[in-house]
Amino acid sequence: MSGALYNRYRPATFSQVVGQEHVTGALMQALRTGRLHHAYLFSGPRGCGKTSSARILAASLNCVNGPTPEPCGVCEQCVSIRGGVSMDVTEIDAASHGLVDDARDLRERAFFAPASARFKVFVVDEAHMVTAAAFNALLKVVEEPPSYLKFVFATTEPDKVIATIRSRTHHYAFRLVxxxxxxxxxxxxxxxxxxxxxxxxxxxxxxxxxxxx
Ligand SMILES: [Zn+2]
Structure with a gap:
């Protein structure tokens, strides 16, 4: 029951993300004006909308109407990204894998153009668990990514994220609501x-x- 409720009220647009207007407003403005970065760091406490916002960003970039600050929520891209089944939006948990093998795998996949989306998006959760060795495997692709590739690193502990990631990402700090x-x-x-x-x-x-x- 709570799982169903959680999903039903998972925000589908930036305007539905509760209490993070300083982040969502800036992201919407960037989407509106086309001032997009290729790598983001979303930091903040658990349950404040980091992963939801990463998915919304992916949908905003790939919506049939996009890039747009208001993804439609009903096109094929929006639906598959929201459901977590898009071939082109990959979520990886650095805590469970340490990321070394995944980093090599990601690096290889980065060179293939998106299957059906406009942008490929790699979302790396628990980014403070990414080791320097793992990140080195990805460094080149984060520094000079193909034009269709975006990274979102998400973490509850931004101070523990290795400096090489921090310095190459645009940082958005989510707050307690x-x-x-x-x-x-x-x-x-x-x-x-x-x-x-x-x-x-x-x-x-x-x-x-x-x-x-
Ligand atoms: Zn859409």
Missing amino acids: PPGVLRDHLTSVCAQEGVDVDPAVLPLVVRAGAGSV
């Missing part, structure tokens, strides 16, 4: 679900969430 914003969001989710909640309960849930959506 303030209690008032979380409370409003929760109220709106309850209303959409038709759930009647005693107002006294909301602050308890907000506190348990500790700034995470």
